[in-house]
Amino acid sequence: MDTVYISQLHVETIIGVYDFEKESKQSLFFDIEMKTDISAAARQDDITLAVDYAKVSERVIAHTEASRVELLETLVEQLAALILQEFAIEAVTIRVSKPAAVPQAQTVGLEITRNR
């Protein structure tokens, strides 16, 4: 199986457990890997047969900017379900980083993999 990926997609949104986090946006960075067979798109050189990483990026940005959840867990589960539903992939891995969350760390976050 092949992989279409998006690296370090930057989105700003309201997210967090604490009251101060509900007042201003914070940066999130997403790494997304999608398992798919690219051979038909390659054979016909046709974007409509490909998993369009630009369209996936647009959906992740739109959903994340509109979202108002507390946990990264909730957000990435929603995004994984959305990507699996809307794009022709077998599995998705999403790694999200929230660099401002722990000042002593370069970044923190989590990673999930979900299959169709």
Ligand SMILES: Nc1nc2c(c(=O)[nH]1)N=C([C@H](O)[C@@H](O)CO)CN2
């Ligand atoms: N596993 C998680 N741990 C924490 C989260 C989270 O979303 N998932 N969030 C927070 C706070 O919102 C943090 O980002 C601010 O310090 C703490 N731990």
